[in-house]
Amino acid sequence: MITSDSDLPPRLGNLTFHGPLSDARATRMIERLAAAEPADVLDIGCGWGELLLRVLENTPGAKGTGIDINAEDLARGRALAEERGLAERVAFVEESALGTDRGPVDAILCLGSSQALCDPDQPHDPAAALRELRRLVRPGGRVVLGEGFWERTPTDEELAGMWPGANAGDHLSLGSLVDLAIEAGFRPAWIETASSEEWEEFESGYRYDTEVWLAAHPDHPLAAETRERVDRQRSTWLNGYRRVLGITYLTLVAVG
Template structure:
């Protein structure tokens, strides 16, 4: 049970230092929103939305638009609902506590999925097919997924708990999008600074801050060990090996 408690203490939805649960800067996010180009009145869906920060910004960029956030984590949904209310988006941004693969909505102008390809059978291939099916003809897709920046070492695989075949090269990701019937409008990747800031703020930072604030807690040693393992896995393993690509696509 303590392992579950440690994961909960280090989880992303409760981490106020994270704007979004992905390596992404403000400038990069703004460029993605511009490339997606949501029109006034657009219907937008984010599959695996987390607390919906990117979804809300897309909706704010297009007057009269609406957004559906599809997310299974109740804590992320609760955070998203609170943020939407604080920003006057209640009614325009709705959260659905449901799995991405089973969500029945369609006909969207824009479908988004960042780091959630595992939610569909078939992983990346299944995700791209589902996202294409979720948008109207001529609609757009914003898809974020992992790729290998270079051949992964044993230390990188161990740090991620991954297998070599879990990801492929960046060009392979582009080709998968094309095979799914999508045309690539823009490709950008998270840079090293975005990755470093994300890793520092996410599990590592969240756990470290909690441990510093609770020196006598029964879980202190376990949280510290989890932080140290994550730090070793990143700096001694997958840093510079695992990439995250953001593809803006047209159906």
């Protein structure tokens, strides 16, 4: 059977940000960042760059670069930039962030993407990621880092319900993470964490369009594969990391 694009399962169309981040929190983060009047902003693992575009809208004259390896998300970002009259001030580039030479800059966004700065053949190393972020930002510059942490130590049963191979060493406590940021050469100017409401908005929004599509297309050739995928994703949240895994948003200032 031949299917058109309109027949295919949708992808992330119901999300504003690719993470548990509300509009209200994003606005406050952007206001703090814009107050420093950065001239250049780098978004690592930018996706479609919604936060980057909002920073540029609130920082007249600033230019931005978003890097990611997902071509579909980058195309969405370029389209959004065009719609908002920002196409001349932002570039969306398909490339790896590992060892990037796109610094130093005045401000960096890295939300849920610090793994892009680490050796993919090694376990994720937040300390290495923070050292890279410090290398890429000028003294006095800002980094907004969105990073996972354990709200509490997960049980064996909860770990078994998470992603394949999940273990207690996959994340740190919030205190340990902030200590690493200080060791890397930052001062933690603002520390905040995603609320349960933000998590639920994200997790439901992540699957919403696909769930609606599955209800309308139960016999589609891609339905079984899609259903298995979203059911597995939902289970890892509900039976694994819900109220165990947290996300912190750290506004870090590079020590001069």
